[in-house]
Amino acid sequence: MKSVALFGAGFIGTVHGRNLAADPRVSLSYIYDADASRAASLAAELGAETADSVEQVLGDPAVDAVVIASSTNTHADLLTASARAGKAIFCEKPIDLSLEVAERAVAAVERTDAPVMVDFCRRFDPPYAALRKAVAxxxxxEVELMQMSSRGPSLPPISYLEVSGGQMFDQLIHFFDLMCWITGLEPVSVTVTGSALVDPQVAEVGDVDTSVAVLKLGNGAICQIDAQRRIGYGYDERIEVNGSTSMVEAGRQRTGWVNHYEAGSVRTDGMHPGWFERSEHTFKASIGAFIDAIEAGRAPSPNLADGLRAQRIANAATTSLREGRTVAID
Ligand SMILES: NC(=O)c1ccc[n+]([C@@H]2O[C@H](COP(=O)([O-])OP(=O)(O)OC[C@H]3O[C@@H](n4cnc5c(N)ncnc54)[C@H](O)[C@@H]3O)[C@@H](O)[C@H]2O)c1
Structure with a gap:
């Protein structure tokens, strides 16, 4: 039984907390949130204790592992402090919005033995794992062309976009990770174009809501990712990988598989309403894989290097979008 503490009782902290509480291998010990009432209500629901401070959690030798699900600007400090306290760590993406801060935190963690997993949960979607296996x-x-779509149902609040790091960082970071993970290839350059079509305020906060990123991979293959913030038909995500002999595709997922035959038309079940409904199962699988790894004494995956790589790609993509040029990726 592993004693696990949770930092952050917001949206994704609640998801992780419920998954941890349902895992028979886990005792959910503390919940800490800067907003004490949030921590208290989740702790009451899940039968955990509310912590008064980060230090209380990290100072308790009975705590084996921590889950960092608090706001992005807290991840780097919590990572460093938790690693120094000798805890295993499951950290939400991104490590930080600043690559420099993220690199510093990773360097500090690497001076410890702390096992760390970064939550690129889409790797735990069975169709995507099947694509990776087929390619491997x-x-x-040989991989020659990859096509990914990430299309969201509605524009997040402008106040969220202002602090999100932009569409490359906030929406596409998972897909940059999937691109490398599925193909086993690294990108050498990225070219992005984008527009703010949904609301002029998106441009006012320096972001776009509709974009296409084109990446060249190490073997010369091309990966194209199209992203929209607002589509009229639900949440649409899919990936295809075209090789020198054939193609594999993880197609768009509908909520059901029934065709309704009516006079003059055939209606099929529609798309998930949002990214969370489409991906909910991956959060349980991702945190479950973290518990598997620490129980077995194995290094968890995806790790901090994966987190930094996706951030470097997102940074280069943001530069390309802002400066209208192709940007090389080291
Ligand atoms: N892997 C994914 O697909 C995925 C999905 C959603 C969110 N996230 C990430 O999870 C993180 C949280 O997102 P969210 O949507 O749950 O946000 P949220 O605003 O709902 O929750 C964040 C919580 O952190 C708390 N908090 C702030 N400072 C804190 C501190 N110093 N210590 C402890 N708690 C603190 C806030 O009070 C809040 O309750 C973000 O980094 C986000 O990028 C990842």
Missing amino acids: DGEIG
Whole structure:
């Protein structure tokens, strides 16, 4: 039984807290949130204790692991302090909005033995894992072209966009990670174009809501990712990988598989309403994989290096979007 504490009782902290509380291998010990009432209400729901401070959690030798699900600007400090306290760490993405801060935190963590997993939960979506296996097994030959779509149902509040780091960082970071993970290839350059079509305020806060990123991979293959913040038909995400001999595709997912035959038309079940409904199962699988790893004494994956790589790509993509040029990726 692993004693796990949770930092952050907001939206995703609640998801992780409920998944941890339902895992028979876990005792959810403390919940700490800067907003004490949030921590108290989640702790009451899940039968955990409310902590008064980060120090209380990290100073308790009975705590084996921590889950960092608080606001992005807290991750780097919590990572460093938790690693120094000898805890295993499950950290929400991104490590920080600033690559420099993220790199400093990773360097500090690397001076400890703390095992760290970064929550690129989409890797735990079975269709995406199947794509990766097909590519690794040589089923499609050499990867030549990859196509991904990430299309959200509605524009998040402008106040959220202002602090999100922008569409490349906030929406596409998962797909930059999936691109590398599925193909086993690294990008060498990125070119992005984007527009603010949904609301002029998106441009006023320096962001876009509709974009296409084109990445060149190490073997010369091209990956194209299209992203929209507002589509009229639900949440739409899909990936195809075209190789020298054939193609694999994780198609768009509908909520059901029934065709309704009516006079003059055939209606099928529609898309998930949002990204969370489409991806909810991956959060349980992701945190479950973290518990698997620490129980077995294995290094968890994805790790901090994966987190930094996705951030470097997102940074280069943001520069390309702002400066209207192709940006090389080291
Ligand atoms: N992996 C994914 O797909 C995914 C999905 C959603 C969110 N996230 C990430 O999870 C993080 C949280 O997002 P959210 O949507 O739950 O936000 P949220 O605003 O709902 O929750 C954040 C919580 O952190 C708390 N907090 C702030 N400072 C704190 C501190 N110093 N210590 C402890 N708690 C503190 C806030 O009071 C709040 O309750 C973000 O970094 C976000 O990028 C990742």
